[in-house]
Amino acid sequence: MNNDFWANQTNDENLKRAAMLKSFSVNSYRNLNADKISFKNKVNLFIGPNNSGKSNLIDAISFSSRIINSEKRESESAFLDELNKRNWGDLLNRKLAKPAKIKLEWVLDTSRLGYPDLSYCLEFMVGDNQQNFYITDEHLRFSEAVRNQSRPFDFFRCHNEELGLGKFSVRTRENRTAKIIDLKVNPRESVFRQISSLLDDEKFRLKLYPNFQPTVKLVQETFAAFHTYSSTVFELMAMREAVDYEMGARYLDRNGANLVNVLLYLDEKYDFIDQYTEVMRELIPGLERIKVIHASERKRSLRLIIDNNNYQLHEMSDGTIKAMIMALLVWSPEPATILAIDEPEINIHPAWLKVIANWMLRSPAGSQWLISTHSPDFLDSFTEAFVDGRVGVFVFDTNQPEQIMDLTPAMLEPRLNEGWELGDLYRVGDPLLGGWPW
Structure with missing residues (x-):
């Protein structure tokens, strides 16, 4: 592999500005x-x-x-639209x-940008009809007090004192209290869409x-470069067909x-193909070339040349x-800041899963992965990185008081010392890993 190509991509301005998800809190969702x-x-693995x-x-x-x-x-509410979709x-x-209220809180790690960590909270009311759905608290602040501040600096906090009222802070000199500006805001839309x-x-x-x-732009760009996928909703038939050429599909x-x-x-921007x-x-040793072909004046499709034979995607x-x-998501020179994917293992051969896991671990810095999986073969491939702290494993069990357990290498130390891998422990139903319905 051309390591110089991948190393150069880490200099991309998007990665320099990227914030990572440090922690997340959720109540009643x-x-x-x-x-x-x-x-x-x-990499963060969700199992259960x-x-x-x-x-x-x-x-x-x-x-x-x-x-x-x-x-x-x-003029339309994206907040209400997302509720409608759910x-x-x-x-x-x-x-x-x-x-009753649902509360969500994100803490963004901005240390590489020289910022204190940022905390963003969205709390909203859920009722019996559309009029009873509205935001009851939305705020953006530094997650900790800095310098001579007695409490974390609030960029804004809305609705918690009065529905429809937002308090926006203006920073002053270090030893002076921030000035507060009161403004009317729509309780049925995020402040980020009211700028x-x-x-x-x-x-x-x-x-x-x-x-x-x-600061607001940083948060917007972080969320804008947050992409979620589910292996079950990929439209493979549509992907096999020639598509209309569209510029700028980033x-x-x-x-x-x-x-x-x-x-x-x-490919036009980075000579990527x-x-x-x-x-x-690495998956198809006989692969000689992947190329985009003109199916018609407007239509484009992919061709794979394997062992001197031409294959279309429908084959x-x-x-x-x-x-x-998966190769595109992992190796794109314009990676998403945070990538979440549900059950990537579906349809993929276990031997290929090991390669894909290795891709994630050695890909350029920039993307943070949140992966839900039922595959012991996939888990096996992350064992070493789990032990050395590069991979997080989160075990879900609704029957336990601690619904989501952050698994640590110390918890599995006796088994790991005996040579067990994560997937092995999952296969035999080790109580700490769970993952089995009974």
């Missing part, structure tokens, strides 16, 4: 209640039985990113009577925005259908296409 789940900066909350956690973490990334017009009241823990309307206020525009904008869509256009974009072919050759297995998706 479906079946989830967990305080400060602490993540690793590389079906219906134990793994997919719900990924959905909860991505909730705010879906709002910020929404294509809804500013069947409104079904989002609340079924053990609670309505109305344009807030700029209409002269006090906000002149006194607050110059200080406020860089990231893979959730259904994967724009794979060809993303490869075209990356040769490097991509080299990576895929490739489901597992091969999903492996191609």
Whole structure:
């Protein structure tokens, strides 16, 4: 593999600005209640039985990113739209009577940027009809007090004192208390989607925005580069067909259908496809070349040349296409800041899973992985990195008081010293790893 190519990508400005997810807290979001789940900066594995909350956690973490990334017009509520997609009241823990609140809190690690860590909280009411769904607390602050401050600096805090009222802080000299500006905000939309309307206020525009904008932009860019995928929703039939050429397809869509256009974009900008072919050759030794071909004036498709034979994507297995998706997600020179994927192992051969796990561990810095898996073969490949602290393992069990357990190497030390791997312990149903329905 051309290591110089991959090393050069770590200099990309997007990676320099990236914030990582340090921890996440969730209360009453479906079946989830967990305080400060602490993540690793590389790979985080979620294991547990079906219906134990793994997919719900990924959905909860991505909730705010879906709002910020929404294509809804500013006059429409992306917050309410996301609730609608999740069947409104079904989002609340079924053990609670309505109305009740759901609370989500993200802590972003910005240490590489010279920032203190940032804490963003979104709390909202869930009721019996649309009028009873609104944000009750939204705030962005430094997660700890810095310098001579008695408490963490708030960039903004909205709705907690009065619904529809936002308090925005203006930083002053170190030894002086921050000035507070009160502004009206919409309780049925995130503040991050109200910046344009807030700029209409002269006090906000002149006194607050110059200080406020860089930090808010950092959070927006972090959430905007947060992408979630599920192996079960990739539209493989659509991917096998020729697609209309579209410029600027930087990231893979959730259904994967724009794979060809993303490869075209990356190849035009980085000369990527040769490097991509080299990576895929680790799975398909006879692979000579991957190329984009013109199926018609507007249509493009992929061709794989293997052992001197030409193959179209419609001739490739489901597992091969999903492996191609994984190769793109791992090795893209414009990686997402945070990548979450549900059950990547589906259709992929166990031997290939070991290669893909190795890709994740040796890929350029920049992407943080959140992976829900039932595959012991996949888990095996992360054992060494788990022991040396590069991989986090989180065990889900709704029958335990501690619903999500952060597994540590010390907990498994006797077994690991005997030569057991993570997947081995999963296969035999070791109580610490769980993962089995009975």
